[in-house]
Amino acid sequence: MGDSRHEFGGDWTEVKLEAISAYSKFFTGAIGGIFDLWYVDPFAGTGERTAKEQAGGLFDQQPLSTIERQYPGSAARALALKPPFDHLRFGDAKRRHAKALQALVALHPTRDASVIPGDANHFIQKMFSEPPWTAPDRGAVRSRALVFLDPYGMEVKWRTLEVLAASKKADVWFLANLKAAVQQLSHKHGMLTEEKRAALCEYFGTPHWEERFYELHKDESDLFGNPTNSSRRQATKQEVALFHKECLGTIFCYVSNPLPLAVGSIDDYFLLYCLSNNSTPAARNLIHKGADWVIRRYKQASHHRSALRGGGQ
Known part of the structure; x- marks a missing residue:
């Protein structure tokens, strides 16, 4: 994709993406064929990420060097998912990123996938303020969405979360930047x-x-x-996180325990939540089952990778 390289993150990024992919597979496997399924990712970046890594060294019997490796991002993973989503919508505020996403989508001409460039909050608020998200379920086509809010900082507006909660048709995975919030305090x-x-x-x-x-x-x-x-x-950092979770609970009837993501020496730099306002108890139980399994599994992976890297980014 030419100059579309997107360098960011570290081991914590892979844990986050693997967790979202695992829940996506649970989501499409559990309710695919029953509902019309949407994947919505308004902070999708370029669809892939470039990471600089150390290669060689004593154990490889090669000179130590730095190499670049390409990893699939959230968009590439969602497009490749089996069982698949019926519809996929990606976005990013940066024009270069949106162009790269469009090139990625073009590689999948049989999929109903498109890119909506621009502000993520406007993207979500507009989309989920219109049918089918504002209409009651009727007939054979009933829609459900998995929404991944993966901001760079604290860009997600509270109104965006309120609109998603009001739809009662979205499982929302929200990356909360606890470090940034504490820095503002x-x-x-x-x-x-x-x-x-x-x-x-x-x-x-x-x-x-x-x-x-x-x-x-x-x-x-x-x-x-x-x-x-x-x-x-x-307030301590933990009390700030608890208050934020309480606030999320005022608009979503289900707020998972967070998946803490370690960056450097900070074990809970980011907190990844699953949120839902589904009004059906059976659906909420199913969401809890899937989210709890994902969080327990990848919480262990997050700590393990951080320990292996010695807390490095």
Whole structure:
């Protein structure tokens, strides 16, 4: 694909993609033929990723060198899945990435697959605000979607999650960037900027994080006699993650335990959740069964790979 190389991630990326692929196979195997199945990936990148790796060395009896290897990304894996999805929709905000995705889709002319370039939040909000996602199930064709929200940072808007929850027809795998959220939470309350507040309100879907994480009281004055707030953040990283999960639970009736993904020495840099607002208890039980199996399996893989690499990225 020429200059479409997309370099990012590390071992944690492979764990994440393998987990999504495993759930995708569970999803199509469990309800394929019963429902019209969609795979929706608005942060698909180029469809594949390029990784630089060390080769050679003492055990290989070869000079140590750095090589580039190509790995299938989420889009390539979804297109190759068996049993297959009936429809696939990919997107990315970067024009170069969208062009590479279109080239990838062109390799599968028999599949109903297309690329919707542009902002991922607009993509999802528009798509899931229209039929069949807003209409009750009727007749022989009933649609269900597996949506993979894999943002680079904290780009996912709360409204996007609300629209997906309102459809009640989507299993959503959402990569939450815990590291980025904690970085926005200044240790000193007075250091919170309006930009940080806005980002955190989008992340949690509520302004109540401020009172949850800080003791809000004005107990000191500056040199001019103006009251100041000397509060420091009380919440630990684990408490921040728990609050975020509680917030997700206000719009989704099912929120899985997260799959923590280690980056470097940080064991829970990212948290990968499965979310669903399916109104049928039997369906929710099935989703829980599949998600729980995937998370338990790949949680072990994540820790194992991190240990082998010595915590390296």
